[in-house]
Amino acid sequence: MQPTGQTIVYGIACFVMVLYILDLLGVAVFAVSGVLAAGRKSFDVLGVAIIATVTAIGGGTIRDVLLDRYPVFWVEDATYLLVILATAVLTILYTRFRELPRTSLLVADAFGLALFAISGAQVAEAQNFPGVIVVLMGTITGTAGGVLRDVLCNEVPLLLRQPDLYATAAIAGAAAYLGLQAFGLVQPYAAVGGIAVGTGLRLAAIFWGLRLPIYRTSD
Amino acid sequence: MQPTGQTIVYGIACFVMVLYILDLLGVAVFAVSGVLAAGRKSFDVLGVAIIATVTAIGGGTIRDVLLDRYPVFWVEDATYLLVILATAVLTILYTRFRELPRTSLLVADAFGLALFAISGAQVAEAQNFPGVIVVLMGTITGTAGGVLRDVLCNEVPLLLRQPDLYATAAIAGAAAYLGLQAFGLVQPYAAVGGIAVGTGLRLAAIFWGLRLPIYRTSD
């Protein structure tokens, strides 16, 4: 049976909805990582909420500003801020009683990173920018929030310190997303592929210790 | 006697003028705080002027960029830069001979914070954003300059370190400004009320040690 026009529209609507829910999930995951980073610094609860917010929406905000895309996504849709606030409160309450499971966190963070890389790439793609800008915007969306979190906590960004293919995974995910489309896949399947490549590479790097070479000058 | 149309226009013009002067005053107060922060770091006088400028206009600049509001306020009206430069020069000269009175500084800073929170909220309000964005933009306007100051001085932002209701006061002031209007007050009175709430809460927090709970994870 051939898909009718209506089925296709329905399928695309489903895909957009799924992406939106995944995007909110990514925001929640990064908010958790912000709360935990702030928790090592003895900030008050509002300070924790600020760090959670910056971590979760920082990357997408920088992307939107760089691409002149207004209103910025969380200004247009307050759901993002609501999800962050709820996540921060729940994380603060939960961690008073129990520790968050470290492995689940790493998996969730890898997934959030890949998700943001693809959704960020899609934003640039929709504005018809060339591939290198699409990949770069995906990478910025996935990583810049964590960089802002670390700058506010006065630490060298984890992105630069940790050698476990963090930015690399974002780049690979966004590039795979573009590459799969170049090979003829439709956008939804390419997005799934890109998210799988990004998440997979990041997790593989953590578990098998894959690394890029370190560069160190003698000085 | 009923106010005529002319009286109302005159009243609004006065209010706008008063707000502008208060805004310049707020800029001056934050410039002083920038000079003092830089003075602990042994920068040269131009470095001090840079920190003073970033502290004074950083919050409003981030607000304008996030809201796509161009030209950015200090690009449109060079008076702001002039006030900052004059304030920085006077502060540098004054502190060579005498210390600035600590209590007056805290009061001035609390007032500047509340002022910026309300003027920032008004900017977002004029663009018809929902209440949560209005309050957030007020808070960013009031606090982000100080955050940039501390990041440039390579310190954990005072906003996050000090527990004396700094961001909280900005949020409360902006929220009171909106709330009073919801209760039927006209904008000028609501602004006065918001500034009073913000300044009052900040000063009360300092003098009575009001604090939000600290969040600290075991790790």
Next chain:
Amino acid sequence: MQPTGQTIVYGIACFVMVLYILDLLGVAVFAVSGVLAAGRKSFDVLGVAIIATVTAIGGGTIRDVLLDRYPVFWVEDATYLLVILATAVLTILYTRFRELPRTSLLVADAFGLALFAISGAQVAEAQNFPGVIVVLMGTITGTAGGVLRDVLCNEVPLLLRQPDLYATAAIAGAAAYLGLQAFGLVQPYAAVGGIAVGTGLRLAAIFWGLRLPIYRTSD
């Protein structure tokens, strides 16, 4: 012989081309400085490339965002990113075998600073902003990339720490560029003059130890 219209158009085209090539050269110089700063921090090669990129395009990006100038220059013309990547790779390879000559680096950096200050000033000038904004945008273009580099490396910005007239040279170059035009010079000659003043002042400050007074409060 009077210059014909065609000669003038040809001359301007040449000048624009020369400026573009100089701009790419400036980007390369700042990318080298980013690589060297990152090399002291033991980042991996991708981290090094990230720092090189931020150093090289950070100032121009902030300028473009502040002036609402879209697409941002490196989004519009991917040559910039290509030059940075090539420079970073070559610098990493070269410094594995030999040290970069320190004096040449200082001269190149002074030249890059002055170049960016003039090209940044020209961008603001083309949008008819007043002189103070033109000079400020030149200064931001010349210096903000280095500030972002140092913030990401978690250090007090060199711009503020070193007393050897860094921002001062950018200001002087941009101001000279405007001043020479006010005295009747055409833009290309004024640009050459501004670049000479900026580079010269910076090098003179390094070699003769010219400094602005340090400001230090007792606290």
